[in-house]
Amino acid sequence: MRKILLLLAALFVGFLIAAEGRYAVMRVSDIAVLPPDALPQRAVWGVLTPKQERFWPALLASKKDYEGLIENYYPAEVKLKLRGWGRFRLTVQPLVPSFKVFWGGRYWYLSGEGKLWLSSLEYNSMLDEHDAESKPVLTWGTDRATPIDMAEVKGNILSSSIPIKLIKSWYSMAEELGWGKSVKFIQAGVKEGVPIVRVIFYTAGNKNGAQLLLPNEAEKWAETGLAVRKLYGGIANLPPDVYIDGTYKGKILIRNLGAEKKEPAKPEAAQENKNNVKRRN
8 A cells, every 4th residue: 555655646746747847836936026016027937937937836835945045135015825826916015214324425225124224225216205304313433332243234224232122212212301392413422431422403404403412212302401491491592502411410611612622722620510500602
């Protein structure tokens, strides 16, 4: 009985090989993209290996590799499913940029899932509408940890180590304090070995204006925000050359950068805490 089964199995395999050679019955016959035209055909078919294309079960078995190859080069998440004999469905969900980032001398998009890719990437035409361009630009300083592992770069779409939850807290706090529409850049940097955030505001002519230096933790920004409100009546009244350092505990440092450009600043020893400030003009 066993010999008969083995013989039948061998005959069946031989039949499939013969049929494949003449009729290509085991080839991938169709990959339907949803939504239609979400990806170019070279992305859908160009990443198939000869074995996968000739023998559709091989594609099914390695679909994670197939999906990964597309996701390495196109700003989207894709899912491949079998929908019939040799027929597949490829569902495409474009990534959504949450922030525009300036790093390494170039502008990037950063998604809520931590994916990073060039804002000038030609395939960005496949993206849906998003609000990253209307938000302040996030500048990632060179003194911060490199946001990607260069050894893991495989294509256009990079996995970023930028702490999304922390970044969102900065933007949320800026809105909560009423700064949102006035902020041009939010810069992540380091001061004396400690992570800090520099908020740069707009000024006339779309130039860089007043600057606030703040702790890395957004919940600590309120004290500086209150001081600005008491001293100037609000962000809108900040002089364009003012620099306010709110990283100190219990006090803030105010400098007039415009005056410092005209003449060397003279250090002052006076300092007051809590509701007062230390000024340098």
